Amino acid sequence: MPDHMLTAILLCLSPMWRILTPVSSHPQHSQCQLIQRAALCNKGDLPSVPGGLPDNLEELQLNYNSIHTLQSNSLLGYPSLNTLSLACNRLEKLESNTFQNSKLLENLNLANNNLHVGCEESSGALKTLPGLRALDLSENGLEDEMVATLLQNLTSLEYLNLSGNLMKRLDETSFRDLHQLKELDLQKNGMYEIDAAFDGNPMLQRLNLAFNYLLCLTDFHMTQLVVLNASHNFIEWFISRQDLNDTFQLETLDLSNNNMLFFPFLPTHSHLRNLYLSQNRVSFYEHLADNRTFPNVTSTVEFYNMKKYAGNVTAQLWDESLHGDISSLEILDLRGNQVDHFPEGFIRKMPALSRLRMFTNCLETFNLTSHQFSGSLYELDLSNNRLNQIVADRGTLNALGNLTYLNLSLNSLEGLPSGLFSSLPGLRSVDLSYNNVDICHPEEADPGADNSSACADCKNAASLTQLYLKGCNLKIIPLSAFAGLSLTHLELSDNPGLIVHQSMQSLRGTIRHLGLGNTQIQDLEFSHLQSLEFLNIARNGLTHLPPSLLSLDLKGLDLRDNRLPTIPPAQANALASKLRVVFLTGNPFNCCQTEWFRTFETTKTINVIGRSDIECKDLNRMTYRVENSHSFFCLEKGGESVFWYIMLFLPICLSFVGILIIFWLTFKPKMLKKSIKKNCLMPTSY
Numbered sequence: 001m002p003d004h005m006l007t008a009i010l011l012c013l014s015p016m017w018r019i020l021t022p023v024s025s026h027p028q029h030s031q032c033q034l035i036q037r038a039a040l041c042n043k044g045d046l047p048s049v050p051g052g053l054p055d056n057l058e059e060l061q062l063n064y065n066s067i068h069t070l071q072s073n074s075l076l077g078y079p080s081l082n083t084l085s086l087a088c089n090r091l092e093k094l095e096s097n098t099f100q101n102s103k104l105l106e107n108l109n110l111a112n113n114n115l116h117v118g119c120e121e122s123s124g125a126l127k128t129l130p131g132l133r134a135l136d137l138s139e140n141g142l143e144d145e146m147v148a149t150l151l152q153n154l155t156s157l158e159y160l161n162l163s164g165n166l167m168k169r170l171d172e173t174s175f176r177d178l179h180q181l182k183e184l185d186l187q188k189n190g191m192y193e194i195d196a197a198f199d200g201n202p203m204l205q206r207l208n209l210a211f212n213y214l215l216c217l218t219d220f221h222m223t224q225l226v227v228l229n230a231s232h233n234f235i236e237w238f239i240s241r242q243d244l245n246d247t248f249q250l251e252t253l254d255l256s257n258n259n260m261l262f263f264p265f266l267p268t269h270s271h272l273r274n275l276y277l278s279q280n281r282v283s284f285y286e287h288l289a290d291n292r293t294f295p296n297v298t299s300t301v302e303f304y305n306m307k308k309y310a311g312n313v314t315a316q317l318w319d320e321s322l323h324g325d326i327s328s329l330e331i332l333d334l335r336g337n338q339v340d341h342f343p344e345g346f347i348r349k350m351p352a353l354s355r356l357r358m359f360t361n362c363l364e365t366f367n368l369t370s371h372q373f374s375g376s377l378y379e380l381d382l383s384n385n386r387l388n389q390i391v392a393d394r395g396t397l398n399a400l401g402n403l404t405y406l407n408l409s410l411n412s413l414e415g416l417p418s419g420l421f422s423s424l425p426g427l428r429s430v431d432l433s434y435n436n437v438d439i440c441h442p443e444e445a446d447p448g449a450d451n452s453s454a455c456a457d458c459k460n461a462a463s464l465t466q467l468y469l470k471g472c473n474l475k476i477i478p479l480s481a482f483a484g485l486s487l488t489h490l491e492l493s494d495n496p497g498l499i500v501h502q503s504m505q506s507l508r509g510t511i512r513h514l515g516l517g518n519t520q521i522q523d524l525e526f527s528h529l530q531s532l533e534f535l536n537i538a539r540n541g542l543t544h545l546p547p548s549l550l551s552l553d554l555k556g557l558d559l560r561d562n563r564l565p566t567i568p569p570a571q572a573n574a575l576a577s578k579l580r581v582v583f584l585t586g587n588p589f590n591c592c593q594t595e596w597f598r599t600f601e602t603t604k605t606i607n608v609i610g611r612s613d614i615e616c617k618d619l620n621r622m623t624y625r626v627e628n629s630h631s632f633f634c635l636e637k638g639g640e641s642v643f644w645y646i647m648l649f650l651p652i653c654l655s656f657v658g659i660l661i662i663f664w665l666t667f668k669p670k671m672l673k674k675s676i677k678k679n680c681l682m683p684t685s686y
Contacts, residue, residue: 031044031046031050032044032050032053034053034054037054037056037057037058037059037080038057038058038059038060038061039053039054039057039059039060039061040061041060041061041062041065042061042062042063042064042065043063043064043065044065045065045066046062046065046066046067047065047066047067047068048067048071048074049062049067049070049071049074049075051077053077053078055077055078055079055080056080057078057080057081058080058081058082058083059081059082059083059084060078060081060083060084060085061085062084062085062086062089063085063086063087063088063089063109064087064088064089065086065089066089066090067086067089067090067091068089068090068091068092069091069092069093069094069095069118070086070091070093070094070095070098070125071095071098072095072096072097072098072100074098075098075099075101075102076100076101078101078102079101079102079103079104080104081102081104081105082104082105082106082107083105083106083107083108084102084105084107084108084109085107085108085109086109086110086113087109087110087111087112087113087136088111088112088113089113090113090114091110091113091114091115092113092114092115092117092118093115093117093118093119093121093122094115094118094121094122094125094126095121095125096121096124096125096128097125097128098125099125099126099128099129100128102129103129103130103131104131105129105131105132106131106132106133106134107132107133107134108129108132108134108135108136109136110135110136110137110140111136111137111138111139111140111161112138112139112140113139113140114140114141115137115140115141115142115146115150116140116141116142116143116146116166119142119146119149119150120149122150123149123150123152126150126151126154127152127153127154129154130156131156132154132156132157133156133157133158133159134157134158134159134160135154135157135159135160135161136161137150137160137161137162137165138161138162138163138164138165138185139163139164139165140165141165141166142162142165142166142167143165143166143167143168144167144168144169144170144174147162147165147167147174148173148174151174151175151177151178152177153177154177154178155177155178155179155180156180157178157180157181158180158181158182158183158203159181159182159183160175160178160181160183160184160185161185162184162185162186162189163185163186163187163188163189163208164187164188164189165189166189166190167186167189167190167191168189168190168191168192168193169191169192169193169194169195170186170191170193170194170195170197171195171196171197172195172196172197172199172200174197175197175198175200175201176200177200178200178201179200179201179202179203180203181201181203181204182203182204182205182206183204183205183206183207184198184201184204184206184207184208185208186207186208186209186212187208187209187210187211187212187229188210188211188212189212190212190213191209191212191213191214192212192213192214192215193214194209194214198222202224203224204222204224204225205224205225205226205227205249206225206226206227207222207225207227207228207229208229209228209229209230209233210229210230210231210232210233210254211231211232211233212232212233213233213234214230214233214234214235215233215234215235215236216235216236216237216238216239217230217235217237217238217239218237218238218239219239219240219241220238220239220240220241220267221240221241221244222248222250223244223246223247223248223249223267224249225248225249225250226249226250226251226252227250227251227252228250228252228253228254229252229254230253230254230255230258231254231255231256231257231258231276232256232257232258233257233258234258234259235255235258235259235260236258236259236260236261237260237262237265238253238255238260238264238265239264239265240264240265240266240267240324241267242265242267242268244267244268244269245269246269247267247269247270247271248267248269248270248271248272249270249271250267250270250271250272251271251272251273251274252272252273252274252276253266253272253274253275253276254274254276255275255276255277255280256276256277256278256279256280256333257278257279257280258279258280259280259281260277260280260281260282261280261281261282261283262282262283262285263277263282263284263323264277264324265324266323266324266325266326267324267325268324268325269325270324270325270328271328272324272325272326272328272329273328273329273330273331273352274329274330274331275326275329275331275332275333276331276333277332277333277334277337278333278334278335278336278337278357279335279336279337280336280337281337281338282334282337282338282339283337283338283339283340283362284339284340284341284342284343284346286343323343323346323349326349326350327349327350327351327352328352329350329352329353330352330353330354330355330376331353331354331355331357332350332353332355332356332357333355333357334356334357334358334361335357335358335359335360335361335381336359336360336361337360337361338361338362339358339361339362339363340361340362340363340364341363342371346371347371347372347373348371348372350374351374351376352374352376353373353374353376353377354376354377354378354379354402355377355378355379356377356379356380356381357379357381358381358382358383358385359381359382359383359384359407360383360384360385361384361385362385362386363382363385363386363387364385364386364387364388364389365387365388365389365390365391366382366387366389366390366391367391367392368390368391368392368396368397368400368417369391369392369393369395369396370391372396373396373399373400374399375399375400375401375402376402377400377402377403378402378403378404378405379403379404379405380403380405380406380407381405381407382407382408382411383407383408383409383410383411383431384409384410384411385410385411386411386412387408387411387412387413388411388412388413388414389413389415389452390408390413390416390417390420390452391417391452392417392420393417394419394423397417397419397420397423397424398423400424401424401425401426402426403424403426403427404426404427404428404429405428405429406424406427406429406430406431407429407430407431408430408431408432408435409431409432409433409434409435409468409470410433410434410435411434411435412435412436413432413435413436413437414435414436414437414454415437415452415453415454415455416432416437416452416453416455416456417452417453418452418453418457419457420456420457421456421457421458421460421461421464422457422459422460422461424461424463425462425463426463427461427463427464428463428464428465428466429464429465429466429467429468429489430464430466430467430468431468432456432467432468432469432472433468433469433470433471433472433491434470434471434472435472436472436473437455437456437469437472438454438455438456438472438473438474439455439456439458439469439474439477439478439481440453440455440456440457440458440459440478440481441455441478456469458481458482458485459480459481459482459483459484459485460484461484461485462484462485462486464485464486464487465486465487465488465489466487466488466489466490467485467487467489467490467491468489468491469490469491469492469495470491470492470493470494470495470515471493471494471495472495473495474492474495474498475495475497475498475499476498476499476501477492477498477499477500477501477503477504478503479501479502479503480503480506481503482503482504482506482507483506484506485506485507485510486510487507487510487511488510488511488512488513489511489512489513490504490507490511490513490514490515491513491514491515492514492515492516492519493515493516493517493518493519493536493538494517494518494519495518495519496518496519496520497519497520498516498519498520498521500516500521500524504529505528507529508528508529508530508531509530509531510531511529511531511532512531512532512533512534513532513533513534514529514532514534514535514536515536516535516536516537516540517536517537517538517539517540517558518538518539518540519540520540520541521537521540522540522541522542522546523546524546524548525546525548526546526548526549526551526552527548527551527552529552530552530553532552532553532554533553533554533555533556534554534555534556534557534558534581535549535552535554535556535557535558536558537557537558537559537562538558538559538560538561538562538583538586539560539561539562540562541562541563542559542562542563542564543562543563543564543565544564545559545564545567545571549571549575550571550574550575552578553578554575554578554579555578555579555580555581556579556580556581556582557575557579557581557582557583558582558583559582559583559584559587560583560584560585560586560587561585561586561587562586562587563587563588564584564587564588564589565587565588565589565590565593566589566590566593566594566596567596568596569595569596569599571596572595572596572599572600573599576599576600576603576606577603579606580605580606580607581606581607581609582600582606582607582608582609583609583610584608584609584610584614585609585610585613585614585615587614588616588617589614589615589616589617589626590616590617590618591616591617591618591624591626592618592619594616594626597614597626597627601627611627612625612627613625614626614627
């Protein structure tokens with residue numbers, strides 16, 4: 001071939017070569033999704049950073065790949081990168097010149113990798129990022145010294161996530177270069193000591209120390225901190241420095257799931273709004289301050305710094321002032337503690353309190369009047385205590401105009417303050433479940449009395465929309481019990497033998513959720529409750545569905561643990577077109593009458609809860625899962641198995657054949673001898 005022809009062919013192919021070369025040399029490009037200036041290259045099993053992407057990229061996501069090393073030339077083609085995410089790779093190190101051309105990088109996610117392997121070299125790479133603001137190093141197997149090495153000179157860092165590593169002890173050198181740090185996550189590290197670790201972080205506002213092994217937080221003096229989460233540790237003491245005149249900016253303090261015996265010793269000046277102390281052992285011990293009653297009880301505790309062998313914190317126990325400044329407190333969560341009383345004047349210190357949660361404590365009486373709750377109280381949960389009495393006068397109740405949620409369930413109440421519900425104009429939800437409180441008859445209610453009533457008078461509580469009376473040993477609901485109410489939720493379950501009569505007629509236009517489980521109700525008329533959306537009639541021994549259900553526009557129906565053998569096809573079709581959720585487990589369904597299940601199964605809008613646990617029995621008393629329809633087989637439309645017909649007719653047929661043989665041998669006995677001789681082919685001996 002002449003040279004000029006070869007040259008012409010090469011010139012023609014050169015444009016195509018330029019187009020194909022990037023594709024062939026960087027096949028990973030096809031695994032990335034480009035959205036404006038972001039490239040999403042996640043879950044592609046990529047061994048390295050892909051090339052051939054636009055050079056103006058600002059965000060590059062490489063999560064869930066197989067990158068072991070971030071090489072020096074990996075990011076040279078992307079000088080505009082602002083965000084880089086390499087979470088969940090097998091990354092062991094960053095080469096020291098990796099970010100030499102990434103001066104604009106601000107957000108770097110290296111979570112869930114193996115950076116503990118190449119910590120030293122990776123540290124050199126991070127030092128070249130002058131504008132880095134957010135860094136995620138969570139779940140990298142990093143120990144204390146490794147973290148200190150990686151964080152050297154990162155003076156611009158504002159957000160740092162070190163959760164899920166292997167840090168045990170922190171000191172003043174751990175974060176000393178992070179002068180701009182605002183948020184730090186240290187949860188799930190197994191830390192047991194944090195000695196002055198945050199003194200060099202004056203901008204720190206949010207600190208997460210949850211799920212560690214801290215035993216105490218004493219000498220707390222981080223005035224700039226806004227949120228502190230120290231939950232799920234083993235903290236026995238929280239003591240803030242009492243000699244500081246500065247106002248602490250702390251708004252949320254979470255000390256839940258610890259071993260605290262005392263209410264925390266809070267700052268004397270603070271803006272604390274949310275205090276979470278659930279699942280501790282907190283109680284109040286002011287009675288121990290009486291030296292005449294307890295002459296040998298100490299009132300001072302000293303905490304020692306074991307490094308300096310000097311006492312640096314002294315706490316005066318039983319001192320009421322140690323409750324600190326709680327004037328801004330809005331949420332106080334004391335669930336799961338051992339509180340049996342509140343100190344005198346304690347509640348009055350919280351004029352802004354809106355939510356008090358006391359579930360599972362040791363309260364025996366509760367006096368709303370003496371505690372003088374403010375009108376800001378919105379939620380009061382006193383459930384699962386030992387309450388036998390609630391005390392309140394009419395003036396106190398009238399002052400609680402914003403109280404919306406009241407939970408008194410799981411106590412031993414046998415009475416309530418008269419006019420409790422009618423005197424609370426904002427009350428919407430009341431839970432009296434599992435008490436011995438009845439519903440007042442009209443003649444029992446005494447609206448003018450200022451004492452305790454043995455029943456709950458619900459009339460005239462115009463704002464009430466949710467009422468829970470589960471397990472209250474109710475026997476009969478008075479005819480006018482709910483007169484004047486606009487209830488949307490009514491729970492009456494676990495009251496066996498309950499007689500409802502026509503008491504719900506007044507709720508026919510409002511009731512949407514009704515609980516009548518375990519009440520032994522059979523054929524209650526529901527057709528007048530046209531607003532009903534969810535009905536619980538579980539555990540009532542029902543053998544058939546009440547026909548009145550079909551006229552309702554139900555969205556949810558609980559039929560668990562009844563005695564339903566089947567649901568007739570007409571009812572199943574009617575329910576399937578309306579229901580969104582249905583509970584059916586615990587019924588003795590007939591395997592040969594399961595057309596209803598196929599109806600529900602083919603209706604895509606209905607969710608059968610516990611579908612795989614619904615069982616049935618065939619006529620042989622064998623148990624199957626209804627969804628495994630191949631395990632049983634029925635031919636008859638009525639639901640009877642063909643197996644039983646075979647078993648019935650087989651003995652009859654065998655008997656008939658036997659009779660014929662006997663009859664035949666009786667009248668032709670000689671034929672039997674001839675037949676034997678013919679078959680045996682042997683002569684007789686006679």
